[in-house]
Amino acid sequence: MKETDRATAEGILFTDQYQLTMAQLYYRMGLHERMAQFDYFFRSYPNYGSHQAGYCVNAGLEWLLDWMAEARFRERDIEYLRSQTARTGRPIFAPDFLDWLRESGSFAALTLRAIPEGRVVHPNVPLVVVQGPLAVAQLLETSLLNHLNYQTLIATKASRIHESGRGRLLLEFGLRRAQGKGANAGARAALIGGADFTSNVGLSHALGFPPKGTHAHSMVQVFMALGEGELGAFRAYAEVYPDDCLLLVDTIDTLNSGLPNAIRVFEELRRKGHEPVGIRLDSGDLAYLSIQAAKMLNEAGFPDVAIVLSNQLDELVIWQIITQIEKEAPRYGVDPDHLINRLVYGVGTRLITSQGASALDGVYKLVAVQERGEWVPAIKVSETPEKTLNPGHKHIWRLYDRRGKATADLLSLDDEDPRQMERVLLHHPTLHGVYRVLAQEEIAEIEPLLVEVWREGRVVADLPSIEEMRAWRQADVERLDPGVRRLVNPHIYHVSLTERLWNLKQELIRQLRR
Amino acid sequence: MKETDRATAEGILFTDQYQLTMAQLYYRMGLHERMAQFDYFFRSYPNYGSHQAGYCVNAGLEWLLDWMAEARFRERDIEYLRSQTARTGRPIFAPDFLDWLRESGSFAALTLRAIPEGRVVHPNVPLVVVQGPLAVAQLLETSLLNHLNYQTLIATKASRIHESGRGRLLLEFGLRRAQGKGANAGARAALIGGADFTSNVGLSHALGFPPKGTHAHSMVQVFMALGEGELGAFRAYAEVYPDDCLLLVDTIDTLNSGLPNAIRVFEELRRKGHEPVGIRLDSGDLAYLSIQAAKMLNEAGFPDVAIVLSNQLDELVIWQIITQIEKEAPRYGVDPDHLINRLVYGVGTRLITSQGASALDGVYKLVAVQERGEWVPAIKVSETPEKTLNPGHKHIWRLYDRRGKATADLLSLDDEDPRQMERVLLHHPTLHGVYRVLAQEEIAEIEPLLVEVWREGRVVADLPSIEEMRAWRQADVERLDPGVRRLVNPHIYHVSLTERLWNLKQELIRQLRR
Numbered sequence A, B: 001m002k003e004t005d006r007a008t009a010e011g012i013l014f015t016d017q018y019q020l021t022m023a024q025l026y027y028r029m030g031l032h033e034r035m036a037q038f039d040y041f042f043r044s045y046p047n048y049g050s051h052q053a054g055y056c057v058n059a060g061l062e063w064l065l066d067w068m069a070e071a072r073f074r075e076r077d078i079e080y081l082r083s084q085t086a087r088t089g090r091p092i093f094a095p096d097f098l099d100w101l102r103e104s105g106s107f108a109a110l111t112l113r114a115i116p117e118g119r120v121v122h123p124n125v126p127l128v129v130v131q132g133p134l135a136v137a138q139l140l141e142t143s144l145l146n147h148l149n150y151q152t153l154i155a156t157k158a159s160r161i162h163e164s165g166r167g168r169l170l171l172e173f174g175l176r177r178a179q180g181k182g183a184n185a186g187a188r189a190a191l192i193g194g195a196d197f198t199s200n201v202g203l204s205h206a207l208g209f210p211p212k213g214t215h216a217h218s219m220v221q222v223f224m225a226l227g228e229g230e231l232g233a234f235r236a237y238a239e240v241y242p243d244d245c246l247l248l249v250d251t252i253d254t255l256n257s258g259l260p261n262a263i264r265v266f267e268e269l270r271r272k273g274h275e276p277v278g279i280r281l282d283s284g285d286l287a288y289l290s291i292q293a294a295k296m297l298n299e300a301g302f303p304d305v306a307i308v309l310s311n312q313l314d315e316l317v318i319w320q321i322i323t324q325i326e327k328e329a330p331r332y333g334v335d336p337d338h339l340i341n342r343l344v345y346g347v348g349t350r351l352i353t354s355q356g357a358s359a360l361d362g363v364y365k366l367v368a369v370q371e372r373g374e375w376v377p378a379i380k381v382s383e384t385p386e387k388t389l390n391p392g393h394k395h396i397w398r399l400y401d402r403r404g405k406a407t408a409d410l411l412s413l414d415d416e417d418p419r420q421m422e423r424v425l426l427h428h429p430t431l432h433g434v435y436r437v438l439a440q441e442e443i444a445e446i447e448p449l450l451v452e453v454w455r456e457g458r459v460v461a462d463l464p465s466i467e468e469m470r471a472w473r474q475a476d477v478e479r480l481d482p483g484v485r486r487l488v489n490p491h492i493y494h495v496s497l498t499e500r501l502w503n504l505k506q507e508l509i510r511q512l513r514r
Helices: A003-010 A015-029 A059-072 A075-083 A095-103 A132-166 A182-193 A203-208 A215-224 A227-242 A252-270 A286-299 A315-332 A334-344 A466-478 A500-512 B003-010 B017-028 B061-070 B075-083 B095-104 B133-162 B180-194 B201-205 B215-224 B229-240 B254-271 B287-298 B313-331 B336-342 B465-476 B501-512
Strands: A033-040 A111-114 A128-133 A171-174 A246-248 A277-279 A308-309 A343-347 A362-371 A375-376 A394-401 A406-413 A425-427 A435-441 A443-448 A451-455 A494-497 B035-042 B111-114 B128-133 B170-172 B246-250 B278-281 B307-308 B342-348 B362-371 B372-376 B396-401 B405-415 B423-427 B437-439 B443-448 B451-455 B496-497
Touching: A003 A075, A003 B201, A015 A095, A015 A132, A015 A171, A015 B201, A015 B229, A033 A132, A059 A132, A059 A451, A075 A095, A128 A132, A132 A171, A132 A252, A132 A315, A132 A466, A182 A203, A182 A466, A182 B095, A182 B180, A203 A277, A203 B003, A203 B017, A215 A227, A215 A246, A215 B017, A215 B362, A227 A246, A227 A252, A227 B017, A246 A252, A246 B003, A252 A286, A277 A286, A277 A362, A286 A308, A286 A315, A286 A334, A308 A334, A315 A334, A334 A343, A362 B215, A406 A425, A406 A500, A425 A494, A425 A500, A443 B437, A494 A500, A494 B061, A500 B035, B003 B075, B017 B095, B017 B133, B035 B133, B061 B133, B075 B095, B128 B133, B133 B170, B133 B180, B133 B313, B133 B362, B170 B180, B170 B465, B180 B465, B215 B229, B229 B246, B229 B254, B246 B254, B246 B405, B254 B278, B254 B287, B278 B287, B287 B307, B287 B313, B307 B336, B313 B336, B336 B342, B405 B501, B423 B501, B496 B501
Parallel strands: A171 A343, A246 A277, A277 A308, A308 A343, A406 A494, B170 B342, B246 B278, B278 B307, B307 B342, B405 B496
Antiparallel strands: A033 A128, A033 A362, A111 A128, A111 A451, A362 A375, A394 A406, A394 A443, A425 A435, B035 B128, B035 B362, B111 B128, B111 B451, B362 B372, B396 B405, B396 B443, B423 B437
16 A cells, blocks of 8 residues: 555544444434444453453553544545545535534544553443544544454453463564554554564564564575575574574474584584573474473573474463473473473464454444433343443442452442442343342452543543553453463353443333333 | 554564564675575465365555555664664664665565466465565565465455355445454455455545445434434435435344334335435344345335345355345245345455454565575475475466366476476475376466566556456456365365476475485
8 A cells, every 4th residue: 555545544534434424414413513422342252262261451542542633534535525426426425514524523522431451351341431422423433443452352362372371471473464554553462461572673663662583494594505504594693693592493303403503503602602592493393392402402501591482372272382391391301390481482373363263342332312411321222132232321340359359340320439339239231130249348449440531632641651551461360360360261250230220221121112 | 553653663664573683694694685586375275164265366465565665764763773782782783784774775676576466376376476685585574474465365255255145245344343454455355355345434545446334223323312213313314315325224123113114214215206225234133134124125115225234244154144045035925036136245354354264374485595696496394295395486377278267376497388398297296296297288278377566666567456356356266166166165276386396396305304
């Protein structure tokens, strides 16, 4: 795509056509400046086929706000809309509406409250609450969903991989097989969710991180084609990067060529006063090969160099590798804990595309409209009860029990504060008569989750740094019940409604059915 | 991401760190301007879990070339690289290498040959062949893979969905759940592969297509919350868009509310001299509901308005819907063929993310290096025979049989021309002694597939328009054997080597094993 087209395709027209036709309809009906509220939430955790997440890691907000701050209708966007024709050949968009878009088609009139990035989040909980003129709030939908759905998906996957790797160093390597330029948002989300570094140079630069990486098979092939072989390639690498020498050992034969050559070069390096960094395994049985590599490196006097694993890794593959190492390493005289502690994971495609669950099902739903100064809750009833909206203005609370573990997220009406309640009733979101009651003495803390982040066209909160988001994520994951953290078949975290919100929802459903 | 960061993250540093460390190593060893050849190819068709593609549709090249034409090391990129430090705190990149990058770090010195976009392509066939100075060709790898892997993945999925929908109108709706800004490349690829239009406004503008879309549930909800109900919403829509009236009928109850209200509004429209466009179904049993909708619309005198289906569609879901309609429609007095011909498919997430197969496994491999003016073939042997490279300079040919069907893609050495051979030997790429021989009289046509597209820093071919790519795709798909086109468990298309290429490969493997 050429640069001029990019500005068009990624600016305020990064949206679906129906947002514009609906906006014009609201304009025509005099409803465009009617105040409305939309909630952004997802309906279910990513399901990877054989396994499913038990929590998500919230991500994407800052880049959405960056986009909102810069998005506006340029003259050429207006002219393009003016040129669009209906079936009859008449223009779709009328001049007065286009004038209004040019004047008022920015996001300055909206207010956003949101759960901060890095926080652990759950289905059906509003992660962003948008209030503002109906037509403008509607115009934000597509881009908001695009920005938030993908980053939350990837931060979630990264957190799972980080957990399965027991917190050992995790590198994001997915740029080459990512879904186009989404790669950059994906790498950022991976860094929030659990990756320590990424190989993506430009994105690292933009975020202030050092990028990571060493060499590919092609470098070894070049030296082979020129008659200098794998050993020549390794020596060249050690000469140029004596203090960052990490060698890919599987181009020819891992155990019979790559490792012996790497050890020889490591010994040469050490004689010159440099300590090698490690080796990388990118094919074959990574559990078996890492045990054999550890054994050879230990015997050669390199018990501490890293063993980097790559090649189609994800949380289940890493879990299986570790499980196999724990069982098999002792019979080769290798201490499994010592080996597991020197492993580094390079994770590419399956992280950056969230393989198996390539999208988060986040939605942006109208929940209230103002009518004569009063907010009227809006509802959409679905034949699937779980898809029926939680209407109106809401607060979001997280309740922690006496163990310090999060026990539920609670949606309340705007004027409710469970901190002031003697006993808190937590109603199941869809099942009649299913609830539990917690006395305040059973509750260690009730935490409000939404923060105002955008007002009058600019960011009004101190947005957290990536490091702060990671600290939130780490703390939130540790405050989950171990069953909820489980990689496969996790326990269900409770998302509940207060009694009054439950009653309002039922009343609206009854009205609608009448 | 802020605009200044975007320019950094999407420019020439849209790459992996190891491309830069390898480039410096080549520079230091005096190898950076050694001529080299890399082939881009994928190893296997996308496998969606329960089904797998039998062919791919090539896409992404033009946007890659656009990127190459604009990518260069800006001063701030150089300064960023200068600031990167190794473990010891020393700079990773030395001043002389950075000077070389600033002077020579563009893609002007490369030559690219490629199979045009829109062509049907197969595994292990080079889709792009890159020749040029080693360090520069290496620097292209990541971005080339990112651009081509994703668009080919999506064009392939779109072609499958187009086929399963029997060529009926197909709309791409996936922007909101796409993987970030990859959405635009995905929408373009969908348009090449089989989608007729997309809802993505900016991308449509950039490509000169009209975007498509009507209204969402939220519009109906607004009117409901304001006491005017679904009928009020539909009337408003018909008033503003009398000649483009397509109504979403499932906000409350499809058969008992949405359809009766839509029919009422259609009748009002017709009395005013306008013909309605159709209805959209976005939930529930789409096969059952489309039969009932057709019945109601037929009886009301609207037998020709479109019935748009959306909600988690993909090629298998569409196939099942059509199969069910064929079986069930007659018992409701609805002609199945007539109904199938009025269906329109709005396909979102499962197309734009290629659900089930979220990445194409395309690779970029060194296949030859120049040594004293002679090209030396390079090989990488894998423990998996299928992953062993096809070395050296090659031509790609497509052979058509007397039925006009493509019977094989043939990789030959650079100086071979199968059009000049009396009999063409097609050797299996990995199995010894497995080959077939075709006499020229069995072959209707032998088509060379690679075209030179880039030389001296600019595009040197007439790149096809999207319409031309679509025509190529359509023609190529029709020239596939029906077994290869099958949606589930397709027959395997032959990709073969000439005898001389096979012999070269075996000789190189023998040399390496010695």
